[in-house]
Amino acid sequence: MTGDIELLKGAIALIGYGLGAVGPGIGIGIVVGNAITAMARQPEMAGTVRTTMFLGIAFTEALALIGFVLFFIA
């Protein structure tokens, strides 16, 4: 029985990462969607909006990447 639990550790780590990637996926979609709306409403600000969009993507993606790293640790 303890051997079976050992085999499941990799599968549980994978499920954990999969659940953890749902939030950042939705979050990045919201950030980019609002950035596209902003760029369409005010095209002269497109450069600043694009830069801020990448910054927002970097922050929200950080959580998914932490999950990816923890998947390899576990």
Add this chain to the structure above:
Amino acid sequence: METLILASESCDIKNEVVCAPANVLELFKLPTWFHIGGLEFSRSTFLLFLASFVVMGILWAGLRNPKLVPGKMQLIVEDLVGFVRDGIARDIIGPEGTKYVPYLLSLFLFILVGNLFEIVPFTLYPITSRMAIPALLSLITYVIFVFVGFKKNGIRYFTDIAWPKSVPVALRWLVGLIEVVSTFFLRPLTLAVRLFANLVAGHLMLTLMLGSAAFFLVGVGDIGLKSALGLGWFGVGVGIYLFEVVVAVLQAYIFTLLSAVYIQTSVHPEH
């Protein structure tokens, strides 16, 4: 091709239904060819040197005899340099961005060539899929933006992050804590892991899809249903290959762009 899949375990493809490779690590940790001192040299080390020589070769070939009306190679190199200098350094950091153009240009070209090694026929192995290289590049960016932050703003660089004045007083400690952890720990970590994870995933998918295609088409030994499955895997493999072209270029651009953004937040912390 079958040697990759079959060499790790003795696998008799005529009689076994499924042959599995022993370990994913064999796709990334290539066997060492020889040792010099305490350092090991393998195919990935040679590809690393090849990437730097290719970058130097491109820049040298384009800018060797600069003419007023540029030739083809000079046009391409001028486009690349102009893309990094105008689109990334000047647009994001502002007029002082010109100081950082050499670093950002070398970063962009090296990561671009290193990523493209994943899909170019004779070198099919991305050097950025070993964590050492993204970690080192991210560390260099981290040292640069922290050093520039402290040099331009003194100790106020740290106190403005840890105690932000633009937040209501009751929340300043919390937002300051989040900002410190995010700026000094998460930024270099995620910069490295983003490049590393994208390239590892791409290399793994390409190897599995196209390896399965080769196995089903060639290694099975007869023409039948199993060979037809190979065509399906090959189609998926080609799709992933085209996707990897986009990912290679995009990840190089994002790494350079984020380096420029982090330098910009150190140079102009009021934004």
